Amino acid sequence: MNESIYQSREELLEIAKSAIGERIGKYDTRNRLIPGKGKGKIGLVIEEGLFHRKADSSQKPDFDNLGIELKVTGYQWKNNNKKVSAKERLVITMLDYFNDVNKEFRNSNVYHKIAKMLLMLYEHELDKNEADFILTNYFMYEFENISELDKRIIIRDYDNIIQKILDNQAHEISEGDTLYLGACTKGENSGSTVVVNGIEVMRRAFALKQSYMTYLMRSSIFKNWGNKESFIKDLNLLKKNTLEELVYKSFEPFISKSLTEIDSMFNTQVDRNPKQYLKSYVSRMLNVKDKNLESIDEFLKANIQVKTIRLSRIGEIKESMSFPNFDFIQLSEESWEESVTRDMFEVSKFLFVVFDEVNDSKKEYKLRKVLFWNMPTSILDGEVREVWESTKQILNSEIRVSVKNKRFLNNFPSSKNNPVAHVRPHGVNSLDVYELPSTCKIRVMSNDGTKDIEDFINRHVFTKQSFWLNNKYVLRVINNFK
DNA sequence: GCATGATCATGC
DNA sequence: GCATGATCATGC
Numbered sequence: 423m424n425e426s427i428y429q430s431r432e433e434l435l436e437i438a439k440s441a442i443g444e445r446i447g448k449y450d451t452r453n454r455l456i457p458g459k460g461k462g463k464i465g466l467v468i469e470e471g472l473f474h475r476k477a478d479s480s481q482k483p484d485f486d487n488l489g490i491e492l493k494v495t496g497y498q499w500k501n502n503n504k505k506v507s508a509k510e511r512l513v514i515t516m517l518d519y520f521n522d523v524n525k526e527f528r529n530s531n532v533y534h535k536i537a538k539m540l541l542m543l544y545e546h547e548l549d550k551n552e553a554d555f556i557l558t559n560y561f562m563y564e565f566e567n568i569s570e571l572d573k574r575i576i577i578r579d580y581d582n583i584i585q586k587i588l589d590n591q592a593h594e595i596s597e598g599d600t601l602y603l604g605a606c607t608k609g610e611n612s613g614s615t616v617v618v619n620g621i622e623v624m625r626r627a628f629a630l631k632q633s634y635m636t637y638l639m640r641s642s643i644f645k646n647w648g649n650k651e652s653f654i655k656d657l658n659l660l661k662k663n664t665l666e667e668l669v670y671k672s673f674e675p676f677i678s679k680s681l682t683e684i685d686s687m688f689n690t691q692v693d694r695n696p697k698q699y700l701k702s703y704v705s706r707m708l709n710v711k712d713k714n715l716e717s718i719d720e721f722l723k724a725n726i727q728v729k730t731i732r733l734s735r736i737g738e739i740k741e742s743m744s745f746p747n748f749d750f751i752q753l754s755e756e757s758w759e760e761s762v763t764r765d766m767f768e769v770s771k772f773l774f775v776v777f778d779e780v781n782d783s784k785k786e787y788k789l790r791k792v793l794f795w796n797m798p799t800s801i802l803d804g805e806v807r808e809v810w811e812s813t814k815q816i817l818n819s820e821i822r823v824s825v826k827n828k829r830f831l832n833n834f835p836s837s838k839n840n841p842v843a844h845v846r847p848h849g850v851n852s853l854d855v856y857e858l859p860s861t862c863k864i865r866v867m868s869n870d871g872t873k874d875i876e877d878f879i880n881r882h883v884f885t886k887q888s889f890w891l892n893n894k895y896v897l898r899v900i901n902n903f904k
Numbered sequence: 905g906c907a908t909g910a911t912c913a914t915g916c
Numbered sequence: 917g918c919a920t921g922a923t924c925a926t927g928c
Contacts, residue, residue: 504916697913697922729921740922742907827927829909837907847909850918854911887908888920 427474431488431562434473438542438560441472446544447553455553464552465494465727468542474844481515481531483538484771490562491535496546496555497639508635509546511597511769514628517605519618523587527580532603532628539563543639559643571652572602574660575720579603583628593623598771598796601665601724602634602648607759607768624799631769633725649874650719651710665720666794669708669773673792676707680780682790694785700730704775707789721773724792728773731896732787736781739893739900742837745885747848747856753810754817754859758803763889776900795899805842809889820863821884828872830885837892849886858882 428434441448446464447455449471455465466477475484483491484692496509527533543559565573579600586595596890597604605626608614614625630638640647659668676684681703685691692702705715715728734740748763758764772795777787797806812835822833830852834845838873849855855878858864864879878884 643911743923746920829926831909846907846910847911848920849911852909854918 423730428485428488431490432552434485434488434490434520434540435560435562435704437473438540441468441542441557442560444557444713446555446557447551450553455551464496464555465492466545468492468494475548480514480838481518481534481866483535484869485540489534489540490538490540492540492542494542494544494838495635496544497545497636498548505646506636506639506640508632508639510635511604511606511629511632512541512635513606513608514603514630516608518588518627519592525584526546526757527577530580532580533565536563536565536630538565541638542664543643561642563592563638563642570657571654571660571720572723574657575601575724576603578664580628587618590619590621592618593621594799595626595804596796596799597629597768598725601720601726601771602631603705604629604631616784630706631723631725633769634723637723650717650722651714652719653708653710654720655709665724667758669794670792672709673707673775676789677791678788680786682786684789698730699785700732700775700777700787704728704730704788725769726771726773728775731774731776733778733790733897733900734777737778737897739897742844742846742890742893743896744846744848745889745891747888748813750817750856750862750884750887751859753814755859758807758810763806764802767802767806771796775843791900801842805840806845806889809840809843812839813887816862816883817859818861820865821858822865822867823875824867825869825871825873825875827870830873830875832884834887837890837894842895843889845887845893846890847885848888850889852885854886855881855883856886 427620446467450467451471454467469475469477469484473492476638483489485492492819493512495512497506498509504523509773518531522530525531539562541561541563542557544555544557544574546555565576572635580603582600583595583605586599588873595605597606599605606629608625608627615622615627617623637647640642654665654668663671676687681692681694684703692706694700696702701715702712705712708715708718710718720726721728729743731739745766752762756762774793774795776790776792778790780786780788816834824831834841837844852873860882864875864884868876869875
């Protein structure tokens, strides 16, 4: 049953083409798209309604006789409709902790699926129901036709995931471990687990990261990826080393060197007046143009964020590390497994570039060490989750505020209560606010009248907050590495 | 001195 | 205009 009714690739592409410009709802023959409910039904609808194929969870390609896998995925316009971003990661196939370990990449289920994928894209629009999203593009992704550099990185990613299982570290796998191909959690709640080597681990699936999908869409369809500078200038380097190793190597000559010494190694001085002068040094040491540090091809596709960290003379970090503000209403409603916060920490990979203070007033530092880091799953689903749960609990009951000396003191989780993370205000000023969920009250514990809390209560808003990693935790992370 | 609230600077 | 990374400032 379920044999492909298509005898050629052209035939298949004709069908895809016929749907361009159409609403998803047109193909919803079984009323699967209920407004406001359920995710991930769109692929099913297209498979059934457009291609007349019964959905299954086989690890073989959907159109097995053609070796082609069908994927339907969304994008959004960002930056005032100038650029698209992938809405989500592209889930390829489930990770089989028991059988995948015996398979080389080109024999794997992943390979059989991404060797040839028919990608159908729809525009995800915020104010629309799923049924009203429009299919706008389609294209064939063929693994063997992507750049040699990308191929090597993806194969290495696959090998790394497999190796982690072989090393009995299945429970510590994280999407942030790898660069373009990741192992993302699958399942809507913490009950979605499986026991591997006696340890309960989350079900996971292989997926092309959202950042990589954004690249794919921009470069293949919307033609606005642009010419990004690659960190790896010579493909052959990847034969012997991973991207990470090459990054470390790039910094090696500068370890323990002061900024002034680095200046003289390059025969020109970096202007240390701009706030991000340390980033300029990082660019220099990575051998990329100063302005390109945040848009290195490989870093963008892998969602690698560079953070410069300064240690004081006694080896401490002065400031905690901030992350984007969270939306009070969204956080109060979502589950941990599907939360924006979990996703952000799971997906992000950081490149910490650590400097020791030599003379702060002269802006003189020396390079201490460089390390890639992504948050361990046990910390993410442990301590960070606790902070998140406390925050959610407050947003579903009451924020307790005291007004004192022109400050609003609140009861969000502080760094005293948790070794890893805390919640702090993070906006342009204390009047920079987001709306509160309807369930959340503001309870005034004391008020010296120096600030207008009544306005917050009337408008049902509160100062924007974000999660921060405790400076002591970041220091621990740094010191765990050589 | 540390914890936490407040705000600056920058870039899109 | 706003998000984001970074840092200042105050009071216990």
